[in-house]
Amino acid sequence: MNDVAIVGVGLHPFGRFPDVTAIEMGAIAIRRALADAGVEWRDIQFAFGGSYEVDNPDAVVALMGLTGIPFTDVYNGCATAASALTLAANTIRLGDSDLGIAVGMDKHIPGAFTADPRLYACPSWYGEVGQFLTTKFFGMKINKYMHDHGISHETLAKVAAKNYRNGVLNPNAFRRKALSEEEILASPMLNYPLTQYMFCSPDEGAAAVVLCRAENAHRYSDNPIYLRATTVRTRRLGAFEVHSPWLPIEETVGATVDASRAAYEMAGIGPDDVDVIQLQDTDAGAEVIHLAENGFCADGDQEALVADGALEIGGSLPVNTDGGLIANGEPIGASGLRQVHEIVLQLRGRAGERQVPGNPKVGYTQLYGAPGTAGVSILTN
Amino acid sequence: MAQVPVAEGIFTWPPDEAKGTGPQLIGSRCTDCGIVTFPTQDSCPRCASTAMAEHRLPPRGRLWAWTTQEFPPPSPPYAGAGGRDFVPFGVGYVELPDEVKVETRLTESNPDALRTGMEMELVLVPFRTDDDGNEVVTFAFRPVEGKS
Numbered sequence: 001m002n003d004v005a006i007v008g009v010g011l012h013p014f015g016r017f018p019d020v021t022a023i024e025m026g027a028i029a030i031r032r033a034l035a036d037a038g039v040e041w042r043d044i045q046f047a048f049g050g051s052y053e054v055d056n057p058d059a060v061v062a063l064m065g066l067t068g069i070p071f072t073d074v075y076n077g078c079a080t081a082a083s084a085l086t087l088a089a090n091t092i093r094l095g096d097s098d099l100g101i102a103v104g105m106d107k108h109i110p111g112a113f114t115a116d117p118r119l120y121a122c123p124s125w126y127g128e129v130g131q132f133l134t135t136k137f138f139g140m141k142i143n144k145y146m147h148d149h150g151i152s153h154e155t156l157a158k159v160a161a162k163n164y165r166n167g168v169l170n171p172n173a174f175r176r177k178a179l180s181e182e183e184i185l186a187s188p189m190l191n192y193p194l195t196q197y198m199f200c201s202p203d204e205g206a207a208a209v210v211l212c213r214a215e216n217a218h219r220y221s222d223n224p225i226y227l228r229a230t231t232v233r234t235r236r237l238g239a240f241e242v243h244s245p246w247l248p249i250e251e252t253v254g255a256t257v258d259a260s261r262a263a264y265e266m267a268g269i270g271p272d273d274v275d276v277i278q279l280q281d282t283d284a285g286a287e288v289i290h291l292a293e294n295g296f297c298a299d300g301d302q303e304a305l306v307a308d309g310a311l312e313i314g315g316s317l318p319v320n321t322d323g324g325l326i327a328n329g330e331p332i333g334a335s336g337l338r339q340v341h342e343i344v345l346q347l348r349g350r351a352g353e354r355q356v357p358g359n360p361k362v363g364y365t366q367l368y369g370a371p372g373t374a375g376v377s378i379l380t381n
Numbered sequence: 382m383a384q385v386p387v388a389e390g391i392f393t394w395p396p397d398e399a400k401g402t403g404p405q406l407i408g409s410r411c412t413d414c415g416i417v418t419f420p421t422q423d424s425c426p427r428c429a430s431t432a433m434a435e436h437r438l439p440p441r442g443r444l445w446a447w448t449t450q451e452f453p454p455p456s457p458p459y460a461g462a463g464g465r466d467f468v469p470f471g472v473g474y475v476e477l478p479d480e481v482k483v484e485t486r487l488t489e490s491n492p493d494a495l496r497t498g499m500e501m502e503l504v505l506v507p508f509r510t511d512d513d514g515n516e517v518v519t520f521a522f523r524p525v526e527g528k529s
Contacts, residue, residue, distance in 0.1 A: 127458025
């Protein structure tokens with residue numbers, strides 16, 4: 001199988017853009033990724049496009065050029081971008097094509113995500129009584145985790161404050177204002193123990209990644225980044241997952257753990273080798289839990305790691321250096337490619353004020369979302 | 382005011398106090414591997430058997446995980462009172478011993494009064510009034526009095 005390199009990344013900023021459609025944001029992200037790779041749209045041999053709100057992301061060809069390439073649309077919950085990236089990488093791995101693009105775009109209305117519960121294999125009454133809601137799952141999961149592993153409310157506030165602080169350094173971020181731990185703890189309680197400022201918000205944005213066969217990478221880039229692993233996993237019976245009206249007595253690890261273990265095995269790289277990390281911080285608690293679920297610490301160690309500043313840009317385990325979902329918001333189709341964009345900048349040593357010191361060599365991204373789907377990628381320079 | 386269940390077949394209805402059993406949730410049990418689900422389903426999530434039998438769940442268990450819902454969920458699908466009429470509620474999973482963990486509304490929404498592992502019991506509670514003026518009843522779990 002061919003190895004895969006990333007030779008271009010592009011982003012449309014995340015936030016609120018009343019005058020720009022999602023498709024237009026996708027086109028802007030694609031143009032920036034193409035320019036970064038030094039290639040033209042006519043050079044691109046295939047594309048995968050991810051979105052929740054846009055039925056046909058492939059409509060972006062109307063803005064880019066009708067070159068007739070295979071363009072496959074992908075939706076896979078909050079792991080949509082990981083799925084687009086995995087499919088694009090596999091297209092190159094299997095030798096179908098040499099140069100392609102993964103793009104994600106979305107434009108959500110403000111407020112918690114919602115849907116018809118029946119579309120998620122849940123009964124109607126589950127939504128009618130107010131239980132079909134992702135935010136309360138995250139509240140329950142971190143509340144149980146805090147109980148079982150001794151994590152404090154202050155740690156949740158510190159994680160959120162860190163991500164807002166990193167967002168200040170990121171010109172593409174949605175939230176670019178630092179918030180104190182006190183302000184975060186004092187904001188309205190939404191789902192105990194999670195307050196308003198501990199949650200990310202659905203918003204708008206787009207991101208694109210140009211991929212090629214690794215052996216061709218130096219044609220396009222003097223600092224290609226290699227995609228060592230991309231995995232997607234769904235929940236197994238016994239995992240504690242979102243949108244579950246019931247759970248069995250038996251318990252097992254979540255989809256993130258499965259995706260993570262598979263990615264480490266695929267890459268031949270372990271968590272100790274990783275220098276810069278992007279985790280799904282739907283809320284501050286999710287970042288805390290995902291740190292352990294992805295193998296970066298034992299359950300409960302987060303309390304001391306956060307207190308010691310380990311998750312900061314200059315710390316031993318830098319997490320969400322661009323502000324994560326908390327500062328960037330979550331345009332579902334684009335969110336995971338925004339993570340890859342940040343890791344690529346970090347591994348190139350071009351992340352500016354956010355640059356992790358010490359020439360990071362290995363980067364890691366993780367997505368998680370409804371109804372229990374996770375995606376992981378591992379990148380090296 | 383007439384009472385109607387939020388859905389048919391998820392708990393015993395009408396309330397049959399005469400039998401002295403109190404309300405019960407209705408799940409299903411796989412006759413091949415024994416797993417219990419709630420609500421009922423036609424095929425087994427563990428062994429994919431289609432030999433599922435209706436199974437009434439025990440009314441008491443322990444609080445396994447919980448949170449509070451302090452803002453009105455998006456409507457639809459939420460059908461309860463929104464805006465200023467919204468009343469926060471607790472949500473959790475109650476582990477019914479050796480059977481299943483059921484996700485449920487909790488009658489208690491004060492975090493200081495909820496504790497992982499506390500004993501809980503099933504109750505039926507009114508939660509909204511429908512367009513015909515009926516009181517719609519759903520299930521919830523409440524802390525067992527006098528237990529800690």
